[in-house]
Amino acid sequence: MYYVYVLKSIKDESLYIGYSSNLKLRLKEHFDGLVTATKDRRPLKLVYYECGLSKEKAILREKSLKTGFGRNYLKNRIA
Numbered sequence: 001m002y003y004v005y006v007l008k009s010i011k012d013e014s015l016y017i018g019y020s021s022n023l024k025l026r027l028k029e030h031f032d033g034l035v036t037a038t039k040d041r042r043p044l045k046l047v048y049y050e051c052g053l054s055k056e057k058a059i060l061r062e063k064s065l066k067t068g069f070g071r072n073y074l075k076n077r078i079a
Contacts, residue, residue: 002058004065006048006074009041015074016041017065019058023049047078 003023007016007030016038020026027046033039052058064070 001051001053002055004050004052004058004061005046006065006078007038007044008047008078009038010043010045011041014041015047015071016044017062017070017074019062021055023051048074 002019002021003026004017004019005023005026007018007027008014009016016030018026029035030038030044031042033042038044050061052061065074
């Protein structure tokens with residue numbers, strides 16, 4: 001399984017979008033400050049995720065969520 005996930009910074013309310021094959025481990029890395037892109041935005045909370053069978057589709061979905069349309073979708077979905 002591959003997961004596309006969205007974290008929200010409680011500190012500045014920014015969103016981080018990523019993908020992983022091991023969501024539990026990846027979230028722990030984010031929460032423990034081991035990911036450069038999010039370590040200064042902690043604390044974080046998981047606000048959205050999707051799962052699928054294909055790594056390629058997870059990468060495409062991650063990229064689509066990072067577009068203006070994707071961020072608008074997320075804003076409406078997690079609001």
